[in-house]
Amino acid sequence: MDLDKLMSKHLTRAFDPSKTIPAETLQQLLRFLRSTPSSTNIQPNHFYVLATAEGKERLVANLGERFQDNGEKILNASHTIILTTRADLPDSHIEEVFSKETADGRFPDPAKRALWQSMTRDFLNLRKYGYKDLNHWMEKQTYMALGMTMMAAAELGVDATPLEGFDPTSVDKAFKIRETGHTTTVLLALGYPDPEKAYTGPTSRFDADQLFTFL
Template structure:
């Protein structure tokens, strides 16, 4: 609780596995959080449908806490229950496992989503309305890339293409959608030698640890 009541903000990143948790701890973060969506993606399952069991979520949160020694905020989908008693049982189990905080996410009705979008437009968060949908699209891209990496599949997002041509070729507009980004998936050719030099700044020029 002290981390939440002190002066200044608390930055608490989401870890999706043991390695990412250790990296975040090494970077100096004082607490970490689990992510039901990220955990489901690394396991090749869907989030929000209890395809990842409560026990698996609890074990995951306990593992991250044991490895890092940091407080863990647990994201356990909808609390694994339709009644307050069911959710309370999940909270009690989380406390026994050493998870510090439990966050729950209920089903979001369309009316609430519309209210959120209306408020965001009114506040000018997305001056270009089309950018509002892009945020969710790129979140899906990120989770897909994480899942691909877990399976040993290379994933490369591609932009700079003509969306109209792609929409026409695959009849995407007919489904009421339009192309935002392409994601290439595949395996590297072990017999092909890549001789093109790769140019990257050193890590200390890209990241600032605070």
Template sequence: MQLTALAKSRYTTKAYDASRKIPQETIHELLEQLRHSPSSVNSQPWHFIVASDEQGKARVARSAEGGFAYNEAKMLNASHVIVFCTRTEMPESHLHAVLAQEEADGRFANDEAKAGQDKTRRGYVDMHKFDQKDVQHWMEKQTYLALGTLLLGAASLGLDATPMEGFDFKKLDEELGLRDKGFTSLVVVSLGYRSDSDFNAKLPKSRLPAETVLTFL
């Protein structure tokens, strides 16, 4: 299926069929797409926590108790739930790890190219840290790029998905021990197969017309 058709047909699922499980080979393919998401200067300031059994999903769903109870069932009845996490800072250890991986993957013709990539990436980090003072927001934007990759990837594999910001970030961070590891939760995504009771599946998709959102110079 062409990407345009996928973009038009995918939607945010509101109810899941708890009896259906995503095959392991399918979730593996989706996670590989996610792992290869783009990010500014290949910064990759993210981590993804995958819950696939009842216990794991219940831990994530605790963050929806109370004011976000409308999202609990989406987390509990889905086949898999992924917590998108963003770094709370850009440490030296991460910068070194990314550079070492790029070198191992053969991206540098010589030491000069390696040094140039390192300098460029650090330049962006420093710009957002010291000049624009929005490094956390900048890293979150990279994580949202990964979210887009996942949503379109899920559609390409015949999976339904629900991205959610409606949960208690602090409670989820505490439940998963994220802040001690240098991360914070950003988005939770449920994955699986829609239930027949999903009202949103029957509604037409709605977007503003092209002439409203597109300008050609």
């Protein structure tokens, strides 16, 4: 990965509609997305991978009136992922995580497993009743998966642009997402840039002395 190149690169706003991510590259990226970690291994996500014109058009038709400018980006991108997060955290989900960890052999020692499960429940109760930020906390996990996947895409030579410009209520309704217990958090458009339309000006970020404090 060429970090210097990445540091001066604009996020892609104009994708080349004639280019499609090869199947194996997409699968590798999705394997990576599946592998991203989450706090207490809570895994609060479900991902909708839109590869077809029909899927992308359904998303574009439901972005909401004020977000129409993102439509072309999605239609021209090779793929767009809808990253959704659990809208609540029922005990059945926590049990599902524990069952999978047991099946995968994460904690072969029953005492260690019991300790982990009790610490997890304690932490989740703190988020729910103490800090009262359970949904926000789960969405933070989604953003971490988003950021890591953007970096993985760069490694694979794929441009990845996150999109927050959409109406989540409308997108949830169009894909019947709330019915699954999830809600849309953020979109990720993936593909290859249209070189004719790429921004070429400098990127603008605060200077390092404003950003870093060394102690």
